Amino acid sequence: MSDLLIEVAHAVAVEGVTKTYGSEQQPVVALDDVTIDFAARTFTAVMGPSGSGKSTLMHCAAGLERPDAGIVRIGGTDLGPLNERRRTELRRRQVGFVFQAFNLVASLTAQQNVALPLRLDGKRPRQETVLAALDAVGLGDRAGHRPAELSGGQQQRVALARALVTEPTVLFADEPTGALDLRSSREVLRRLRDLVDESGQTVITVTHDPIVAAAADRIVFLADGRIVDDVRTRMDASTIATRMTHLEDR
Ligand SMILES: Nc1ncnc2c1ncn2[C@@H]1O[C@H](COP(=O)(O)OP(=O)(O)OP(=O)(O)O)[C@@H](O)[C@H]1O
Numbered sequence: 001m002s003d004l005l006i007e008v009a010h011a012v013a014v015e016g017v018t019k020t021y022g023s024e025q026q027p028v029v030a031l032d033d034v035t036i037d038f039a040a041r042t043f044t045a046v047m048g049p050s051g052s053g054k055s056t057l058m059h060c061a062a063g064l065e066r067p068d069a070g071i072v073r074i075g076g077t078d079l080g081p082l083n084e085r086r087r088t089e090l091r092r093r094q095v096g097f098v099f100q101a102f103n104l105v106a107s108l109t110a111q112q113n114v115a116l117p118l119r120l121d122g123k124r125p126r127q128e129t130v131l132a133a134l135d136a137v138g139l140g141d142r143a144g145h146r147p148a149e150l151s152g153g154q155q156q157r158v159a160l161a162r163a164l165v166t167e168p169t170v171l172f173a174d175e176p177t178g179a180l181d182l183r184s185s186r187e188v189l190r191r192l193r194d195l196v197d198e199s200g201q202t203v204i205t206v207t208h209d210p211i212v213a214a215a216a217d218r219i220v221f222l223a224d225g226r227i228v229d230d231v232r233t234r235m236d237a238s239t240i241a242t243r244m245t246h247l248e249d250r
Pocket of ligand 1: 055057
């Protein structure tokens with residue numbers, strides 16, 4: 001009983017995860033025995049120098065890559081024993097992604113791109129649902145535009161709308177404000193915070209932006225594939241910036 005309660009409280013749990021790239025002669029250890037749980041209904045920022053393993057952690061925790069060792073659970077389900085079809089199903093139903101390569105389909109309009117995850121799951125999305133998702137990221141008037149007709153920041157916001165349209169339990173984002181101007185960046189940040197506070201979703205985001213991290217409930221700092229700091233209280237942006245500088249100087 002208590003085990004069950006513990007599992008349900010964690011939207012995502014990563015246990016002893018190791019991931020190595022490269023060859024046997026020249027291995028690159030991207031994640032080195034990482035253990036971390038992400039509680040449901042929380043907003044976590046993952047920070048760390050370039051190459052510290054942030055994206056790899058997101059890919060493994062989201063079930064996009066299989067770790068070499070260790071366990072990943074989403075909503076209490078161990079991904080290890082699942083075949084590709086079941087992993088894909090679980091991701092489609094529970095997980096949203098906003099990653100650096102937006103992966104929008106070039107031939108589809110913004111509206112069609114946002115509808116895609118629902119269609120792939122065999123649903124017939126209602127137009128109002130899709131337009132509301134675009135409206136929520138400030139792009140209600142760009143529904144008929146194809147990616148090439150949108151700015152980088154607008155494409156990124158379409159990717160966010162697409163990730164949110166399925167109402168995922170967990171949203172993984174990799175630099176979701178990276179290509180945005182200040183105003184769009186603050187809008188996206190407010191939207192991420194609302195997902196947690198108003199919709200009860202869980203957000204895990206990689207960021208280099210101390211202002212994004214200052215809005216998080218928890219900040220996890222990575223260096224050389226390991227967690228070197230795990231701050232569970234809100235920090236102000238200047239303290240975060242100082243800590244980042246220290247990590248980069250290590
Ligand atoms: N597909 C891959 N093949 C080989 N090496 C890889 C691959 N993906 C990542 N790596 C290496 O693993 C390490 C961690 O990479 P990762 O992308 O997770 O870092 P990061 O912290 O997200 O970096 P950045 O902030 O620059 O995006 C790096 O040394 C990187 O070069």
